[in-house]
Amino acid sequence: EAADSLAEAACSRVLQLVSTAQSNNKTCSWPMTCAAGLSCTSALTSTITKNGGSRAYIAAKTGGDTMIRLQAKLRLERTRFEEDVFVGHCVLSVLESLVYDNVRLPGVRQGDDIGSENDDDIVVQGRTIHGDELRISATLAAARDQTAILREAVERILSGKDDAVLILPRAKGYDVLQSVHLPPHCLILPGSFNPPHAGHIALAQSGSESMDACDMILFEISVTNADKPSLPAQEVVERIQHFETHTDELAEGPCWGILLTDAPMFTQKVDCLVPRIVGNGPSELTFGIGTDTLVRLVDPKYYDNSNDEMLRVLSKLACHFVVGGRLEQKKPDATFVTGEEVVQKLPEVLRNKFTILKDFRVDVSSTEIRRSLSEDEEEEEESQ
Numbered sequence: 001e002a003a004d005s006l007a008e009a010a011c012s013r014v015l016q017l018v019s020t021a022q023s024n025n026k027t028c029s030w031p032m033t034c035a036a037g038l039s040c041t042s043a044l045t046s047t048i049t050k051n052g053g054s055r056a057y058i059a060a061k062t063g064g065d066t067m068i069r070l071q072a073k074l075r076l077e078r079t080r081f082e083e084d085v086f087v088g089h090c091v092l093s094v095l096e097s098l099v100y101d102n103v104r105l106p107g108v109r110q111g112d113d114i115g116s117e118n119d120d121d122i123v124v125q126g127r128t129i130h131g132d133e134l135r136i137s138a139t140l141a142a143a144r145d146q147t148a149i150l151r152e153a154v155e156r157i158l159s160g161k162d163d164a165v166l167i168l169p170r171a172k173g174y175d176v177l178q179s180v181h182l183p184p185h186c187l188i189l190p191g192s193f194n195p196p197h198a199g200h201i202a203l204a205q206s207g208s209e210s211m212d213a214c215d216m217i218l219f220e221i222s223v224t225n226a227d228k229p230s231l232p233a234q235e236v237v238e239r240i241q242h243f244e245t246h247t248d249e250l251a252e253g254p255c256w257g258i259l260l261t262d263a264p265m266f267t268q269k270v271d272c273l274v275p276r277i278v279g280n281g282p283s284e285l286t287f288g289i290g291t292d293t294l295v296r297l298v299d300p301k302y303y304d305n306s307n308d309e310m311l312r313v314l315s316k317l318a319c320h321f322v323v324g325g326r327l328e329q330k331k332p333d334a335t336f337v338t339g340e341e342v343v344q345k346l347p348e349v350l351r352n353k354f355t356i357l358k359d360f361r362v363d364v365s366s367t368e369i370r371r372s373l374s375e376d377e378e379e380e381e382e383s384q
């Protein structure tokens with residue numbers, strides 16, 4: 001239990017340190033999905049004993065679902081120095097298992113896979129030529145059902161266990177961070193992303209370029225909605241998985257992730273996320289939004305139908321907004337709206353909260369994409 005707790009604490013701490021390094025302009029990519037907490041607790045003998053009896057427990061934990069534990073019972077007559085060396089090899093073996101997603105037992109040519117009560121776990125045990133008994137158990141995220149990982153993340157929000165969960169893409173799947181730490185310079189794009197499309201990606205890239213510094217881009221999906229029922233878990237999972245079609249485009253910019261929250265209103269987003277900013281830097285958020293969201297943001301309807309209340313709430317929000325225009329499908333003609341007109345109607349003290357991306361324009365509609373996908377599905381069904 002001590003080794004597990006140490007690994008958990010070390011993992012949480014390393015993510016904070018990496019974020020702090022980034023905010024101090026040191027060379028560091030935040031967040032490092034390979035960052036992990038590594039720990040060892042042991043009871044080793046100070047003098048040579050005939051039957052050994054020393055033992056060690058090693059644990060490693062990533063920011064996602066990967067957890068590795070190694071238990072060692074030492075049987076050989078060793079000096080304390082020799083025991084330290086062997087336990088050191090055990091620690092390095094756990095680290096290798098973590099890096100290569102494959103369990104490794106030091107000094108054991110072929111361990112016995114003894115299975116586990118949990119289908120997601122790998123349990124291997126073996127004995128060295130000197131009689132040391134080793135047992136390693138591992139929950140490897142890459143070996144798990146990735147859809148199940150995402151569904152569990154969504155369920156944590158729906159059940160109220162967490163109000164924010166960070167999902168980071170990996171080469172073989174996802175890491176899910178329940179302990180969310182945000183770098184001081186990140187761009188958050190709230191939306192339903194049904195589905196995510198080129199317009200969202202372009203807004204993320206343009207918004208990050210408009211900032212003095214951007215450590216990370218986060219696509220935020222509020223599982224609950226101010227106007228609608230909560231999203232079904234499977235629907236949220238599918239929207240997350242649709243981001244996989246844009247990984248090449250996103251790889252060209254800052255590191256990115258998907259943020260799940262229980263915060264449909266911007267006041268709730270700020271209350272939920274500002275305390276999670278770590279490192280040196282501004283203690284406010286930057287949101288990337290479209291003009292449709294801008295219109296709702298300043299609509300007194302969401303502030304007890306009070307314009308004064310809307311102005312009061314916006315003035316206190318610890319955040320800034322970058323706004324991308326969009327093509328409004330108004331009859332009889334579609335009109336491109338930049339958001340400048342809406343911002344200019346606000347008091348001057350509030351206008352500084354908004355940056356209009358004047359050169360941004362991507363005429364893509366989620367509604368049109370959904371309609372096209374639906375038509376394609378109908379045509380496929382008819383052909384079958």
